[in-house]
Amino acid sequence: xxDTMTAPPRKLLPSLPPATVRRPRYARRLIRNLLVALLVAxxxxxxxxxxxxxxxxxxxxxxxxxxxxxxxxxxxxxxDAWTTGHVGLYIRNSLLASVPSLALTIVLGTAAGFALxxxxxxxxxxxLLVFLVGIMVPxxxxxxxxxxxxxxxxxxxxxxxxxxxxxxxxxxxxxxxMATYFRAxxxxxxxxxxxxxxxxxxxxxxxxxxxxxxxxxTVALVQFFFIWNDLLVSLTFTTxxxxxTIQVGLLNFTGQYGETAYGPLFAAISINVxxxxxxxxxxxxxxxxxxxxxxxxx
Amino acid sequence: xxxxxxxxxxxxxxxxxxxxxxxLVMLVPxxxxxxxxxxxxxxxxxxxxxxxxxxxxxxxxxQAHSALWFxxxxxxxxxxxxxxxxxxxxxxYVFVLRKSSAVVRTLVxxxxxxxxxxxALMFQKLFAVAPQNGLANAALDGLGLHHGDxxxxxxxxxxxxxxxxxxxxxxxxxxxxxxxLVDIPDETLESARLDGATGWRLIRxxxxxxxxxxxxxxxxxxxNGTLKVFDSVLALTNxxxxxxxxxxTLYMFRTAFSYGDYGYGSTIASLLTVVCLGVxxxxxxxxxxxxxxx
Numbered sequence: 195x196x197d198t199m200t201a202p203p204r205k206l207l208p209s210l211p212p213a214t215v216r217r218p219r220y221a222r223r224l225i226r227n228l229l230v231a232l233l234v235a236x237x238x239x240x241x242x243x244x245x246x247x248x249x250x251x252x253x254x255x256x257x258x259x260x261x262x263x264x265x266x267x268x269x270x271x272x273x274d275a276w277t278t279g280h281v282g283l284y285i286r287n288s289l290l291a292s293v294p295s296l297a298l299t300i301v302l303g304t305a306a307g308f309a310l311x312x313x314x315x316x317x318x319x320x321x322l323l324v325f326l327v328g329i330m331v332p333x334x335x336x337x338x339x340x341x342x343x344x345x346x347x348x349x350x351x352x353x354x355x356x357x358x359x360x361x362x363x364x365x366x367x368x369x370x371x372m373a374t375y376f377r378a379x380x381x382x383x384x385x386x387x388x389x390x391x392x393x394x395x396x397x398x399x400x401x402x403x404x405x406x407x408x409x410x411x412t413v414a415l416v417q418f419f420f421i422w423n424d425l426l427v428s429l430t431f432t433t434x435x436x437x438x439t440i441q442v443g444l445l446n447f448t449g450q451y452g453e454t455a456y457g458p459l460f461a462a463i464s465i466n467v468x469x470x471x472x473x474x475x476x477x478x479x480x481x482x483x484x485x486x487x488x489x490x491x492x
Numbered sequence: 493x494x495x496x497x498x499x500x501x502x503x504x505x506x507x508x509x510x511x512x513x514x515x516l517v518m519l520v521p522x523x524x525x526x527x528x529x530x531x532x533x534x535x536x537x538x539x540x541x542x543x544x545x546x547x548x549x550x551x552x553x554x555q556a557h558s559a560l561w562f563x564x565x566x567x568x569x570x571x572x573x574x575x576x577x578x579x580x581x582x583x584x585y586v587f588v589l590r591k592s593s594a595v596v597r598t599l600v601x602x603x604x605x606x607x608x609x610x611x612a613l614m615f616q617k618l619f620a621v622a623p624q625n626g627l628a629n630a631a632l633d634g635l636g637l638h639h640g641d642x643x644x645x646x647x648x649x650x651x652x653x654x655x656x657x658x659x660x661x662x663x664x665x666x667x668x669x670x671x672x673l674v675d676i677p678d679e680t681l682e683s684a685r686l687d688g689a690t691g692w693r694l695i696r697x698x699x700x701x702x703x704x705x706x707x708x709x710x711x712x713x714x715x716n717g718t719l720k721v722f723d724s725v726l727a728l729t730n731x732x733x734x735x736x737x738x739x740x741t742l743y744m745f746r747t748a749f750s751y752g753d754y755g756y757g758s759t760i761a762s763l764l765t766v767v768c769l770g771v772x773x774x775x776x777x778x779x780x781x782x783x784x785x786x
Contacts, residue, residue: 226589236659237663243627244614247617255624256623256624259624260624260625260627302509302510306506306511309503309506309507313499313506314497321511330769331768332741332761332764332765334741334764335521335522335761335762335764337748338521338524338754338758339520339524340517346535362514362518363518365513366514388496393496393499393502394496394497394506395502395506419605423609424723425609426722426741429726441608441609441723444609445726445727447613463614466606466609466610467606470605470607473605478598478601
């Protein structure tokens with residue numbers, strides 16, 4: 195973080211406003227470091243407090259001040275959250291809902307994006323616009339008819355309502371983003387393939403899909419976080435306790451114990467946060483790069 | 493070649509499934525929901541035709557008015573917070589930290605991927621007063637700024653809600669706008685500096701106009717998301733105290749699923765849809781005129 199300070203003045207000076215250069219260098223460094231420290235503290239202090247608190251006992255929650263450390267660092271709260279709190283079951287349910295819908299959204303959405311951007315036919319711009327509407331219309335608009343259909347067709351006691359709804363809700367953005375990515379691929383690639391005698395289906399499987407592989411990964415991540423973090427759809431369609439996803443389960447968590455079991459509640463939230471952290475450490479470069487590359491630029 | 497690029501059979505195979513799912517699960521229900529607005533009742537009790545009764549009810553319903561007002565208030569406050577904090581973060585990354593900003597960017601981005609429910613429950617405890625002061629209250633006490641129960645008043649709940657959602661999402665807007673700022677050519681900034689533009693003037697006259705497109709897409713993105721706010725409100729305040737922090741989304745959910753009024757629930761959902769489409773169109777219209785001028 196201090197490498198700019200040791201950089202040769204030749205590189206440093208022209209890119210700094212003269213007014214700032216005139217100020218003593220240590221003062222500038224101090225202001226900068228304080229600013230960054232404050233920012234990092236604001237981002238991380240709540241999370242650190244959450245993790246530390248997840249080890250406290252019930253009496254420590256009631257009697258000790260918020261910043262005190264737990265007396266013992268054992269995993270009792272986590273064990274309680276996992277077994278009595280069913281966090282493990284909720285996570286399994288979330289996986290059962292998100293993996294199939296993610297796969298469906300990506301395959302269907304990428305194929306549609308290809309058909310709308312690479313293939314040439316009348317009305318394709320209109321169809322893309324129709325998909326675009328789906329991005330703006332709030333999900334509340336489709337809940338009631340779907341609830342009725344799922345209920346009357348007997349799908350309500352299964353994972354299908356979630357899988358079907360997540361797939362459909364995820365499609366508009368996926369189609370739109372994939373169409374945008376295909377626009378950046380040189381047309382000649384597909385024209386050459388067709389000259390060599392390949393049909394459009396072959397061109398999609400052998401050229402189209404592999405070429406946008408990185409984009410597929412970015413879109414899949416965006417969709418995964420949307421599905422995993424969703425509350426509205428899962429709250430509406432999981433009427434059965436056994437089918438609750440992690441968000442609904444977490445929301446109803448206090449119900450498992452009554453109002454006062456703070457330790458297991460903090461542990462359950464921490465499991466979510468730590469899980470996200472592990473995933474984030476594996477993929478953060480990819481998200482930030484994808485966001486940087488995919489951002490709408492002028 | 494044209495005929496291959498427009499091959500009907502391939503088109504049906506590639507586009508067909510997505511279009512079918514989208515039509516059956518989104519387009520048809522949207523129309524169906526619009527149809528519900530003319531009916532009273534629900535699946536169990538049966539439906540009766542009510543003409544424009546639901547729209548009349550909406551017009552006079554003070555709870556719907558306060559939900560609409562809260563939705564706007566929340567969307568404006570959080571959008572300003574998100575985009576402003578994101579812009580400041582992006583300026584920090586580009587002009588102050590420069591090449592060493594990667595670590596800070598990664599840290600500040602992390603809350604973006606956290607589940608909203610988990611974040612909301614955490615903030616509930618951060619700002620709690622019982623059974624112990626949460627960290628936020630403990631820190632405020634330490635600074636001599638004592639504050640009572642945040643969640644007992646509409647104003648306090650609103651503040652915590654806005655702070656939470658800005659905290660959660662500013663890293664996202666920071667990176668998004670950062671991507672736009674990085675695109676500004678160094679030569680442009682260089683020549684502006686040689687002309688004597690520094691600090692605030694450089695940002696006001698050079699950086700801000702050149703980052704207008706990315707700023708616009710951030711605003712559209714932010715408004716569209718915040719008008720649909722649901723999970724953070726439900727998990728943090730559950731719409732309370734009373735119904736003081738109830739947005740349209742939550743009011744619709746309650747009306748439809750707690751009171752079993754499908755017709756009126758659909759009417760509220762339609763209002764929300766009109767608001768979302770309307771606001772987006774207005775922003776685009778407004779900005780296109782502005783951009784052609786600049």
